Amino acid sequence: MSSQKKRPARIEPFRHKVETDPKFFEKSWKKLHDAIREIYNHNASGLSFEELYRTAYNMVLYKHGPALYENLIKTMMEHLQEMRRSIEAAQGGLFLEELQRKWDDHNKALQMIRDVLMYMDRTYIPSSKKTAVFDLGLELWRDTIVRSAKIHGRLLDTLLDLIHSERMGDVINRSLMRSTTKMLMDLGSSVYQDDFERPFLEVSASFYSGESQQFIECCACGEYLKKAQRRLDEEAERVSQYMDAKTDEKITAVVVKETLTNHMQRLFLMENSGLVSMLVEDKYEDLTMMYNLFRRVPDGHSTIKSIMTSHVKETGKSLVTDPERMKDPVDFVQRLLNEKDKYDNIISTSFANDKGFQNALNSSFEYFINLNNRSPEFISLYVDDKLRKGMKDANEEDVETILDKVMMLFRYLQEKDLFEKYYKQHLAKRLLSGRAASDDSERSMLVKLKTECGYQFTSKLEGMFTDLKTSQDTTQGFYAANPSDTGDAPLISVQILTTGSWPTQPCGTCNLPPEVLAVSEKFRAYYLGTHNGRRLTWQTNMGSADIKVTFGNGSKHELNVSTYQMCVLMLFNTADCLTYRDIEQATAIPPVDLKRCLQSLALVKGKNVLRKEPMSRDISADDSFYVNDKFTSKLFKVKIGTVAVQKESEPEKMETRHRVEEDRKPQIEAAIVRIMKARRVLDHNSIVTEVTKQLQPRFLPNPVVIKKRLESLIEREFLERDKADRKMYRYLA
Amino acid sequence: MAARPGGGGRVRFNVGGQAFETTTTTLANAGRDSMLGALLDSSWNAPQAPGPGEPEAAAATEYFIDRNPACFAVLLDLLRTGSLHVPPHLPEKLLYREALYYGLLDHVRAARWGAFDGDRLRLASSVPGRAPGDGTAIRASPDGGCCVAHGGAVHVYNWMLDERRPISLDHSQVNDVAYLDAATILIAARERLGKCDGGMAAFSAVSGDLRHRFRVAHGSEPKSFTAGALAFDAHGAPRIFASCKGRLNEYGVGVWDAATGEQADFFYEPPGVALGDADRLQWLDATGALMVATLFPKTDNCSIGLLDFRGKGVAWSWSDAGTAASLEDKRVLHAIAMDDERSVCVINQYDDLGFLDLRSAAGSGGVRWSSRSKLMNRKATGEESCYPKLATHGGQLFSSMNDSVSVFSGPDHVLTSTLRRSYGGAICDFSIGGDRLFALHNEENVFDVWETPPPPII
Secondary structure, eight states, X not given: OTTOSSOOOOOOOOOOOOOOOTTHHHHHHHHHHHHHHHHHTTOGGGOOHHHHHHHHHHHHHTTXXXXXXXXXXXXXXXXXXXXXXXXHHOOTTHHHHHHHHHHHHHHHHHHHHHHHTHHHHHTHHHHHTOOOHHHHHHHHHIIIIITSHHHHHXXXXXXXXXXXXXXXXXXXXXXXXXXXXXXXXXXXXXXXXXXXIHHHHHHHHHHHHHHHHHHHHHOOHHHHHHHHHHHHHHHHHHHHHHSOHHHHHHHHHHHIIIIIGGGHHHHXXXXXXXXXXXXXXXXXXXXXXXXXXXXXXXTHHHHHHHHHHHHHHHHHHHHHHOHHHHTOHHHHHHHHHHHHHHHHHHHHHTSTTOHHHXXXXXXXXXXXXXTSTTHHHHHHHHHHHHHHTGGGTSOHHHHHHHHHHHHHHHHHOSOHHHHHHHHHHHHHHHHHTTOOOOHHHHHXXXXXXXXXXXXXXXXXXXXXXXXXXXXXHHHHHHHHHXXXXXXXXXXXXXXXXXXXTSOOOOOOOOOOOHHHHHHHHHHHHHHHHHSTTOOOOOOGGGOEEEEEEEOTTSOEEEEEEEHHHHHHHHHTTTOSEEEHHHHHHHHOOOHHHHHHHHHHHHTSTTOOOEEEESOOSSOOTTOEEEEOTTOOOSOSEEEOOOOOOSSOOHHHHHHHHHHHHXXXXXXXXXXXXXXXXXXXXXXXXXXXXXXXXXXXTTOOOOHHHHHHHHHHHHHTTSEEEOSSOTTEEEEOO | OOOTTTSTTEEEEEETXXXXXXXXXXXXXXXXXXXXXXXXXXXXXXXXXXXXXXXXXXXXXXXXXXXXXXXXXXXXXXXXXSOOOOOTTXXXXXXXXXXXXXXXXXXXXXXXXXXXXXXXXXXXXXXXXXXXXXXXXXXXXXXXXXXXXXXXXXXXEOTTOOBOOOBOSTTOOEEEEEEEETTEEEXXXXXXXXXXXXXEEEEETTTOOEEEEEOEEETTEEEOEEEEEEEEEOSXXXXXXXXXXXXXSOEEEEEEETTTOOEEEEEEOOTTOOOTTOSEEEEETTTTEEEEEXXXXXXXXXXXXXXXXXXXXXXXXXXXXXXXXSTTSOOOOEEEEOTTSXXXXXXXXXXXXXXXXXXXXXXXXXXXXXXXXXXXXXXXXXXXXXXXXXXXXXXXXXXXXXXXXXXXXXXXXXXXXXXXXXXXXXXXXXXXXXXXXXXXXXXXXXXXXXXOOOOOOO
């Protein structure tokens, strides 16, 4: 414009000459530059902060911010390069110390530089999107020192070497380690992670992979676990001492993976020291350690669980199927209880009462107890044994705990109705023979069964107790009504049993001796007189009698015998010698019972009140019997037992089973009808599932049986098959 | 902090020739990150080896500071008492400059005005505008500054009410502005025919530089668009919402990740619901939904809805379609969701407040209008009026009408205060933020700053 010849009229702006000092920037910067040098040289005491601050302020104020920033970077770089050379020159173990010293120096200097340039930090930096002075200093340190070619690898190697030698048992300077990792963290979490943590984890992984390989070759399982635990503790302690807390989780994962996860199967299945032998030998401490360690391993607990389960199933199976064990039911159940106690203890002491483990244990017990279909009988026999004589040496509390344990086994039973059958029989025997030791214990057992299976399950059992109570009252009433008859006539005590509540067997009635018959007829008259419309049947196979005997040699004894035995013995009041046939004819006792009864009278040593000719073990129809006049006994009262087996004989067992099967039929039918009434139409499979679900608390119905019941119901026109779909059943109202 | 000079925790200053004496405790209030904090820090006061023949006691120096003593007195008083008292002869700008030198500007800002209370507001300043034409919107910054949108430009003011560099998005007509944070402003602008401009962008509030331009892609193909109302969800992964109109009927609400600036989602307008034209967006934190209001006069039928972005559906909606038959009928002109997110407050052309229950399904309850006939009378005398606006803050409800702002308090929203200034005409927009209320007037582009004075001494 100014080159134009003809200049138009122009108003020149009045130029202010404000730039007073052309050397302003250079002078100011020199002041700051010198100050920075002094600061790095630990010679800051001569500096005036106010002057420096004012200088920096003026530079920013007069728009020299960008140049100031650039020069700051340049100067800081120069000092850092110098520091780098001195760190690189440090030999061996002094390297870390030198690095640390320089880092402290730099930090201190940086703090002071930031103070001087505070105004720039506040004004120029936010508006220009630059890095603040302090962060800039850290970045420069990171790029110039920590990540420089000669220091980067050396620093990492030094740290990892020190950690390795500490793992090998040496003592290292932990505070130096701590300050070095702290420096890395101060430079930003990514620096710490990339330049230290990741390589550290890699090196640790290979270290532990090697070490665990070595240990597993030569150590027993428990010992190995101890070592692994110690290593884990060491690593956690190491992290807390000189690493970022976040590393804890990562290094633990590495150790767990290398030492535990990778060797899990081998550890568990170790011969002579693995999981199974720990279980067998009750090594609570080792098991606790294993449980705690493998908590961190995925699938760890489930693997322990499955190994334990299969072991329990196996030992349980061999226990319940061992024919040797079948001989003693009490011992059989006691062994089951001991097994249960053992594993309960292991779970409570070592496995922290883990619900999962408890469930696994329960299911394995359920599995093997039901493998033997005599388990219900045996458990009932065990209870019988405990309730009969256990009271003498055990107080009620002990019995309570035993009963509680038994209930645990009872819960595992699938055929609870079978147990009920046996329990009823055994209870009846106990009650009738007056050998139930404690009424309280009996009742407590009933309460337990009731809470477990409901009112229905125990209503009949309770009925038995009521019967006994009323019988006592009735007998008393009878004698109160007939007081005259107390003379020579035998005393009778009658138990009136409600039909259905008691496990009665169809019994052949026998001919009672006339003395007894007279009294019992009198009682019958009395009872029917007080209770209208009832029927009394004598269950002679279940009674007992006390009779006084005077033997030929003059010895007097009181014999406690069964009703059958009494009938037989009374015959000898009128005869000296009787043949088997005579006895059978006179008493009409069923042959099986009679034989057993004669056996116990004539063939049991020390209790042979009768003498048999010929003297053979078996009883045949032509044998003749005499009163054994030479009978002697130290005791006045002699109890003649019946040769009877506690355990059921094979045919009896079959019979019980048959009876149970019969009893189940109406229950299954009732369940089917209940379900169909609600659902109207249902397919076969659903019915089977529903019926099984409904009856589970009592027994596990067989699908084949359910099908038979369905067919029977169709025959009786409770149900019909759907005409279109043969799989569907329809309820007929 | 070293307390050596002076001894007994006493510190002596010589500021521009005037002597001051104070204690280290008082100076500790300045904080380590201030010039005074650094000045007294031990690293700058390393023990000096006493020179030969120089007794150590003589080292009890005073600090010299080459600054204005009058301002230093005010700032020292601020450090001593925590309250700011500016003598009448001292210009505020001078004080601010000095405070910035000492790194005490934040202290001054905190003591300058008190916590916001709608019933204790006092007019602090009126700032005349220079821009031609009507103002579109005024927004308060979280730090007490504000920005005013006029036509194609946005004027930015810091909390000292100094104007910074104005910002614009290709000088396109600005539809809405919002502060993402104290340092970042979002602009939503109209797309001009034939040019690929408009849309949405983030600017530095300090320098006025363009920081990021938000894009919209439909089917991975980038498209230009007109951005309308803005909203911001600050919780979790921060997100930005804007109502968008594309040229090819791509109407809806765009969603961007506030950290990366990338498009995160696009809620296409379902038939019968106007989203792309929405006048107002508001993110409801507790509900986790976006309130979208399209209002008169943009559409004849106002509609308000809540968008659920996870379920991709309209969670709640209300419309006055079918109810407004004549011009005399009450039309919803502005809407705001209340703080408890249970109801939406609306206002009509008679300045009646109304409420919509968000909990009742599909707004079936309709608007419960609370009539304010007393106020309606004034309306008749107003020559030129603006559409009323609503705002909430700390449980109080604010509405602008004509040349005043009404403050409603309490659960029943009782009118408790009216803020009015004599000139400038009707208020076309107002905003609350940074403990201040900014009201933009229709005429002359003047805006008022209302703030709560510091609490009384006793």
